[in-house]
Amino acid sequence: MTSPTEKATDKKEEEKIPRGCRLVHLERVRRAIREAIEPREIDRLAETYKVLGDPTRLRILAALGGGEMCVCDLAAFLGLTESAVSHQLRRLKDTALVKCRREGKVLYYSLDDAHVAQLVSVGLAHVRE
Amino acid sequence: MTSPTEKATDKKEEEKIPRGCRLVHLERVRRAIREAIEPREIDRLAETYKVLGDPTRLRILAALGGGEMCVCDLAAFLGLTESAVSHQLRRLKDTALVKCRREGKVLYYSLDDAHVAQLVSVGLAHVRE
DNA sequence: GTTATAATTGAACATATGTTCAAATGTTAT
DNA sequence: ATAACATTTGAACATATGTTCAATTATAAC
Secondary structure, eight states, X not given: OOOHHHHTSOHHHHHHSOTTOOOSOHHHHHHHHHTOOOHHHHHHHHHHHHHHSSHHXXXXXXXXXXSOBOHHHHHHHHTSOHHHHHHHHHHHXXXXXXXXXXXXXXXXXXESSHHHHHHHHHHXXXXXX | OOOHHHHTSOHHHHHHSOTTOOOSOHXXXXXXXXXXXXXXXXXXXXXXXXXXXXXXXXXXXXXXXXXXXXXXXXXXXXXXXXXXXXXXXXXXXXXXXXEEEEETTEEEEEESSHHHHHHHHHHHHHHHO
């Protein structure tokens, strides 16, 4: 299962495997390490999905899919305080999922780009299958 | 802004709007309510994204993208205990993101279907843009 | 049967999360 | 200036989350 060539790989990969743990399929562990996504990207990806993983924020995104809305519109739709909505919108903006523009006193929020609607629809396709 | 016809819509929608809250754009709130995704679907969607929103679970999915692995392989790759990995795999299985097959004492985990890899890649495209 | 291996389960802990409340911005009109 | 409006901010609270540890199940070999 572990051929001589596999045992002779560079140290970098070996060092990433904790000592003393069981190794049922060493070559598979090595490949996973080799092809792993960078930690920074993993963290950003996780942050994005974490933000998507809340019913309130998903409802906000779905609503914005129909056109821009202001904070109090969303508060009325969601049945929440404007403060709660504002907090959520900030997270959505920090993750580049929504953007906003000012018109007088009112801030109009909308989806940041086409990717966002796609993210929601791919997820829907999964849960509906 | 609020035409006579808009005021004459059915009561069901009106009742969904909390009393006493500001209404800057009533017609937008109505449309959001009308086109809203069902609560059950929203919850399942949120649950799916919540599961995706963790670095450890994303690393597991990315690793399984290269082929099936057993629990101790993943534990070695992640640098975590097998218990921690098992807990995470259960969440991934409950959300239909991974599946597993038994071969003797070993359980081999793999991505549940093509949708899963797509979910990860769409997310990656978003954070990389 | 016993022993060893692969994985799961449940309790416990520290940390993170979502909402509310009260107070503070920023903008427009008077 | 002042007042009113739209939204944001920070602190506080209860609840949820991820990992570890110890104990348990399940399979295979002896």
